[in-house]
Amino acid sequence: MKTYDLIIIGTGAGGGTLVHKLKDTGKSILVLERGGYLPREKANWDSKAVFQDERYHTKEVWKTKNGEDLHPGTGYWVGGNTKVYGAALFRLRERDFKELQHEAGVSPAWPLTYADYEPYYTEAEKLYWVHGKMGMDPTEPFRTEEYAYPPVSHEPRIQELHDALVENGSQPFYMPMAIKLTETDMLNSPCIRCNTCDGYPCMIHAKSDADINCVRPALENDNITLMIDAKAERLVTTADGTSVDYIEVTINGELVRFKAPIVVVACGAINSAALLLKSANEQHLNGLANGSGQLGRNFMKHNSAAMLGISLKKNPTQFQKTLACNDYYFGDPDFPYPMGHVQLLGKSDKAQLKPNAPFFAPGIVLEEMAEHAIDWWFTGEDLPDTNNRVQVIDGQIHLDYTENNKKSFDRLVDTWKTVLANIDTGHSLIPQEVYLSQDIPLAGVGHQAGTARFGTDPKTSVLDTNCKAHEIDNLYVVDGSFFPSIGAVNPSLTIIANALRVGDHLIEKLHGK
Template sequence: MNDIRQQQMDSPQVIVIGSGVGGGTVALQLARAGMRVLLLERGKALPDEPEPSDAEAVFVQNRYRTQEQWQDETGRRYRPGQYYYLGGHTKFYGTAMFRFRESDFAETQHEEAVSPAWPVSYAELESFYTQAEQIFGVRGAAGTDPTEPWRQADYAHAPVPHAPLIGRMAERLAGAGLHPFHMPAAVDYGPGGACTLCGTCDAFACRFGAKGDAETRLIRQLQAMPNVEIRTGVEVRRLLHDAQGRHITAVEVLRDGVLQHIEAPQVVLSAGAVNSALILLRSATDRCPDGLANRSGVVGRYLMNHHLTGLMGVLPFEINATPFPKTLSVNDFYGGISGDPMARGNIQMLGNIRGPMIRAAYPATPKPLANWLGRHSVDWLVMSEDPPLASNRVRLMPDGTPEVTWHPADLSAHDRFVRHVRRLLRRIGFPLVLRHSFGIEAPSHQCGTVRMGDDPATSAVNALCRAHDHPNLHVVDAGCFPSSAAVNPALTIAAQGLRVGAHLARSLGTSAAA
């Protein structure tokens, strides 16, 4: 094993940048095919300590958030909600694993913009969706979501059952004529499962290995493979190309304060939509003055992040002790509310909002009031598609600071949808419904900055995520998404990663044989 690992270290066939859902799925496909894979992750493994389950540490102290600074177009600087650890952002995600609807892959007209058609169809991704659900241990119930796309196989695991309070919410929604369904969730719950229903899942890291995150479900498999090496604490700065500006020849990394170059015949960039774009832009040369993969000028543009509004339904005379509330979702309004087809999207549960989370967002809130609201609320997430605009972008300032500009379209339509959902929640028993909007400072659903398409003049990568300008570079994360749909992106990233990884394994294997 040591000889194989040394051979791989000296001459990897593929460098994969990023250990999240995109990079992890590609690496797994390549490793299974016998390729020598070097996976680079800028973060390290999350420490095994109690604080990932402590709302005060996670939200008030921001113990796990990156220390780096971004800025908006006014020059205001802030610490973004970025988490750099082995497993990527999924260490802190809420386990939601939705398939995109079939209609999400077609051109979609919005109130103020158009989402273009994908160069990939649902049918091409369907088998990879199934594989991804199996890898991540997704639990769900097929046939209960009225907008669910066709599928050749049921979920391998039954859904996480509703807690009593959430079950009552489902009954009341059904009584209002809707079709609530069990949210597909990647969590190891049930007989013999690792989930202890500890109550800190969504927006927290799991200390028990029960969350279906990229580290638990992908990286641990890779760590056991002799043809894979994983290096943590390695920040990729730039990609280097040959004299013609076509082939990527090396990756420039910063590790322990020292710049190094690592060579490989193939490079897969999966650093997340914002950071993948920044790496490509930072790699600009005389041959590629606008950055790599950017002949079209789209790299860094078309940033999307979903319209996300949290609704806190307050129950003054009842305490919500539900440990895992993310079992319920509603898609009846995915095609619009009655009489207003542009006011549309998905409704799902948030994890329990706790007092420190409220004080982190609203510091002036008295601690007793924040804690009371946390105990007496049922918390919902209202999500609408964020259509792509070229003006929404990430770019590098002269001092190297990332600048993020995000002024999303369709805010009025989303607001009408939120107001409709607030009225619905009042109808099913919440006398008070508070709202909070999530902005780009928490880019948990970031996508679109390295968009894929068939035309090199309007896209950066093709349908298999290969850069139009560089035949040995693939960009595999949500940056390749031409549109954002209105459900969580993780499962679609995984499905596309498995698809690209399978293609790369076949093509590289054929090349090696030749």
């Protein structure tokens, strides 16, 4: 059994960032990843392979609360889901950290404030090359400094849309994008502003992900060891159950054990909960670190929907994901409850539209639709519910989830349709009724969070404010599991910022402070 100073399980936004943070400690760090490196291949930019064939998603099958098969939209790669994420990195709003009344219930306060995270948000944005501009979003929390990288400019059709929205009284802003783009020197820019970014792997490694920005640079240090295709099966505690003794890992079909005085689980909110549940023993009958009974519970994934706005005017935009709007994030004058967030999606094509076409449509029709479409994404907060949970039954993940807070979210989508219909007809999506929108199903777990919430009370939370398990002296969870609530923006930047924050704590611990 080989021993290290620290073991990290998972290389996504949480684990991959933490590896980067700890790489210069000089301590021996083992990083375990159940998948391998995502292949760099022509299919990276093939929309049929990516969206219809789901080439980069796992083939494993989970179960719903009704016992139906669930094919999750998640992948196991070095870099985790950041390999195919949309690269939009938002800060939670300052009010998201406080108790917030929604139409359907209360979003709980966090044990820490936005001010505790602000310096780590800044650090995270620099690490992931986030492009943006402060001062345009009316809900933007305070910032100690401007973005390190300038905003990604709008292409002409999107600039027209932006100007029409402003003229109509809306307050759109540049989307904070994590891409390696240098618009002032496109000949030498890693990013080429293509139409295969949102949801695709980046063939030229110009999207800032946990693999390219964090893991690979960390591997240049001799103290970092990465083992791929290494699936953690169980954490085994000492006899008294107070600390993790060793980890059982499957590598090439064989069970191997590794040991470290500090163990960090960062498998994603669903798989981290599953791993701890599978690690139940005589001292922890209901799962490791589950004295509160909250492990696996309070699963959140956002209320999400995609919408095509079909215009009479063609939309030749290539890199479309540059504009967002939070005008209705906390409601409107006629509805005093949070509604959510609006942003542009990457530009669609006929292969992306085909699986969800609401009627039989030949390819030429879908192509015409895509050429005239502006693509939108909506995110609304779903509230933590103890009945929304991850379970492991006979070794298989079961995901029990009932949507909530839908009235506010549906109002957001309807409100935005009205906004678009009312802007100047030279830019509007007309006629008004040509909107194709669809809620994202349970399989869309890219925004998973909340299954091991942190807090100050061991009776109601799984982790303390350093993301250490209340009941296990050397066990940390550093991914989206710790969220007490999820807000209404993409959670990736908060996961990254939290990994940097916990990393500072672990640096002190590794050096005996």
